[in-house]
Amino acid sequence: MISSISSKKWLVLFSVILVSLTASLVTANYFVDYYGLFRDVEGKKLIPYDNFRLAKYLYSYNYIPVNYEGILIGPSASINLDTSKIVNRNVYNLSLDGANISEMKLVTDVVMSKGQLSLVVITVHPYVTKDFGPKTPFMVPREYYGALGNIQLLKEYLHWAAARLDLYHHYYKVDEHGVYDYEYPISVVSKFQSNPGPYDKGGSFFEIDERAVDEYRQLVHAARSHGAKLVGLIAPIYSEAYMASKDDYDNYFKLISDLFLPHETIINFNLPLYSKYTDDVSNFQDSAHLSRKGAEIFSLEFTSQIDSLY
Amino acid sequence: MQIMYLVDCYEGMLKPNTLREHALVVSFFPTVIMGPILRVKDVLTQFRETVNEGIKPEQLTPAIALFSIGLFKKVVIADSFAIIADIGYASASTLSMVMAWLISLSYTMQVYFDFSGYSDMAIAIAMALGIKIPINFNSPYKSKSIVEFWQRWHISLSNFITTYVYTPIVHSFKKITFNKVMLATLISMIIVGVWHGSTINFVIFGFLHGVGLIVNHYWKKEIKIKLPNFLAWFLTFIYLNFTFVIFRADSFFDAIQILTSMFNLNLLTYPELVQLGANKLAIPPMIIGVLLIFAKRNSNQIIKEFNPTPINLIGFSILAIISMIYLNSNFTQAYIYNDF
Numbered sequence: 001m002i003s004s005i006s007s008k009k010w011l012v013l014f015s016v017i018l019v020s021l022t023a024s025l026v027t028a029n030y031f032v033d034y035y036g037l038f039r040d041v042e043g044k045k046l047i048p049y050d051n052f053r054l055a056k057y058l059y060s061y062n063y064i065p066v067n068y069e070g071i072l073i074g075p076s077a078s079i080n081l082d083t084s085k086i087v088n089r090n091v092y093n094l095s096l097d098g099a100n101i102s103e104m105k106l107v108t109d110v111v112m113s114k115g116q117l118s119l120v121v122i123t124v125h126p127y128v129t130k131d132f133g134p135k136t137p138f139m140v141p142r143e144y145y146g147a148l149g150n151i152q153l154l155k156e157y158l159h160w161a162a163a164r165l166d167l168y169h170h171y172y173k174v175d176e177h178g179v180y181d182y183e184y185p186i187s188v189v190s191k192f193q194s195n196p197g198p199y200d201k202g203g204s205f206f207e208i209d210e211r212a213v214d215e216y217r218q219l220v221h222a223a224r225s226h227g228a229k230l231v232g233l234i235a236p237i238y239s240e241a242y243m244a245s246k247d248d249y250d251n252y253f254k255l256i257s258d259l260f261l262p263h264e265t266i267i268n269f270n271l272p273l274y275s276k277y278t279d280d281v282s283n284f285q286d287s288a289h290l291s292r293k294g295a296e297i298f299s300l301e302f303t304s305q306i307d308s309l310y
Numbered sequence: 311m312q313i314m315y316l317v318d319c320y321e322g323m324l325k326p327n328t329l330r331e332h333a334l335v336v337s338f339f340p341t342v343i344m345g346p347i348l349r350v351k352d353v354l355t356q357f358r359e360t361v362n363e364g365i366k367p368e369q370l371t372p373a374i375a376l377f378s379i380g381l382f383k384k385v386v387i388a389d390s391f392a393i394i395a396d397i398g399y400a401s402a403s404t405l406s407m408v409m410a411w412l413i414s415l416s417y418t419m420q421v422y423f424d425f426s427g428y429s430d431m432a433i434a435i436a437m438a439l440g441i442k443i444p445i446n447f448n449s450p451y452k453s454k455s456i457v458e459f460w461q462r463w464h465i466s467l468s469n470f471i472t473t474y475v476y477t478p479i480v481h482s483f484k485k486i487t488f489n490k491v492m493l494a495t496l497i498s499m500i501i502v503g504v505w506h507g508s509t510i511n512f513v514i515f516g517f518l519h520g521v522g523l524i525v526n527h528y529w530k531k532e533i534k535i536k537l538p539n540f541l542a543w544f545l546t547f548i549y550l551n552f553t554f555v556i557f558r559a560d561s562f563f564d565a566i567q568i569l570t571s572m573f574n575l576n577l578l579t580y581p582e583l584v585q586l587g588a589n590k591l592a593i594p595p596m597i598i599g600v601l602l603i604f605a606k607r608n609s610n611q612i613i614k615e616f617n618p619t620p621i622n623l624i625g626f627s628i629l630a631i632i633s634m635i636y637l638n639s640n641f642t643q644a645y646i647y648n649d650f
Binding site: 003004005006007008009010011013014017018021022025137138140142143145146148149150151152154155158 | 366367368370371374591617618619620623624626627630631634635636638639640641
């Protein structure tokens with residue numbers, strides 16, 4: 001028989017337990033500071049393990065402004081370029097899987113509002129202007145306080161533990177330098193590399209939302225007004241895929257490149273200069289995503305071009 | 311509430327209130343958004359009796375316990391089921407059989423935990439203020455017939471429809487026969503469907519429940535064969551699940567696609583596996599939800615027998631803290647019945 005306690009005592013104890021547990025949880029997460037939001041993060045290296053979009057969004061509040069002078073923003077087409085190899089600037093690859101221009105602008109605005117950037121590299125790709133508005137519910141200010149204790153944080157801890165136990169499996173692989181490699185399952189990559197194509201020819205792939213182009217324009221203006229050096233990056237496309245829709249791609253690249261000023265650099269990895277790399281299917285996982293080998297090659301090209309600007 | 315009040319006054323069952331009292335009753339915040347649907351005479355007397363009585367610890371402890379249960383049901387269980395349900399209903403045209411069953415069952419669970427969780431919280435807040443309001447759910451998924459289901463599901467709506475829609479329709483017939491009573495049942499249930507929304511899906515939802523009730527009554531009256539308990543429960547639950555597909559789907563066409571997919575005999579696809587894998591943390595709350603459906607005691611029964619002890623103090627504190635962690639997460643959803 002379990003003895004009863006008085007209602008008053010029950011209420012007091014309930015309140016005490018609730019407040020104590022909440023305080024303990026918040027304090028523990030504050031000190032762990034998984035997203036580098038609350039404590040000093042200068043010189044630290046943070047790597048997300050589960051929700052990369054959310055992690056990069058939250059890094060943009062403090063971790064990136066404190067530790068980096070520049071950012072590369074774009075969709076998954078530029079996600080596994082290794083910006084850590086750039087010598088003259090400390091650049092963070094803030095590319096987001098599946099990002100459109102609204103999400104790219106969202107994170108860039110946060111970084112620029114929290115710190116001073118001297119370099120902003122913006123990826124030029126039809127995917128980012130196909131649609132408009134945030135695509136996931138994660139990148140919202142309430143997540144800032146979510147970092148003091150929520151289910152996503154629990155997932156990150158579990159994935160962190162799984163990585164330590166070598167149970168980690170994700171589309172992303174993060175190497176020891178914190179570089180993201182966006183990797184499809186081997187079977188998917190092998191299938192593409194052994195039999196590339198068919199490719200998107202025109203159609204919805206090249207559809208443009210005018211609001212998205214306008215937002216791209218606003219992003220370019222905002223970065224320029226912020227005082228950052230602006231660079232456009234036309235990410236590498238597997239040459240067969242590029243040639244299959246060359247006119248569509250070139251028209252698109254022209255449309256977006258015109259948003260940059262003449263003195264601003266546009267790096268175009270689809271020029272004949274790079275055809276020895278873009279012709280090699282082993283450099284790609286599919287027509288738009290670099291394989292690890294391809295990422296290493298283009299990362300070197302990318303970093304040398306950025307370093308040459310300074 | 312307003313309809314019931316006007317009808318009760320018209321019928322002479324209730325003396326019209328003063329404006330002040332009426333304003334107090336209709337603005338009683340715990341129930342004003344999503345019910346339970348109250349009869350003015352049931353709460354007005356309590357308001358008069360509880361004036362200046364204050365909040366007592368004896369009424370606050372069970373109220374907090376019930377609120378913790380309700381919050382847990384909503385933000386932990388219902389919202390976890392919602393993750394899986396939303397994935398599937400957003401891609402109705404490409405579902406495998408396994409996924410179609412999974413998402414339909416997930417929504418059937420979601421809608422119960424969402425609304426009963428809210429009802430628990432509304433009852434708890436009223437209880438804390440010293441006002442007893444009637445229960446709205448009584449383990450509806452344990453029902454062994456559609457008739458029993460409507461005696462256990464959204465009880466305040468069932469009572470309202472019975473008293474203010476079904477009974478007047480029956481009374482409007484000059485001669486009451488079984489067939490006419492069944493017609494009144496069908497009309498009432500279609501009105502229940504329309505009460506949820508004006509789309510064809512809700513009309514069909516109400517119609518199917520009306521048909522279910524008629525079949526139950528006909529079976530009881532004419533066939534008179536008692537089905538084994540498990541079979542009766544199983545048939546009832548599966549029928550409810552089908553009707554909730556129509557209730558939830560974005561269009562009638564989507565509903566048909568999902569119902570068709572449920573009999574397609576194909577296993578999970580790779581993208582579905584990836585989606586489920588990405589949401590694997592929803593699985594433990596879903597398992598808890600399924601266990602709660604079949605638990606011996608529901609929240610009303612737990613609170614009826616509530617006695618403050620150290621054990622339930624720890625239990626309810628844990629429920630509350632887990633709910634708070636979920637509340638601070640980004641997948642909390644609006645209440646389903648907030649739209650109705």
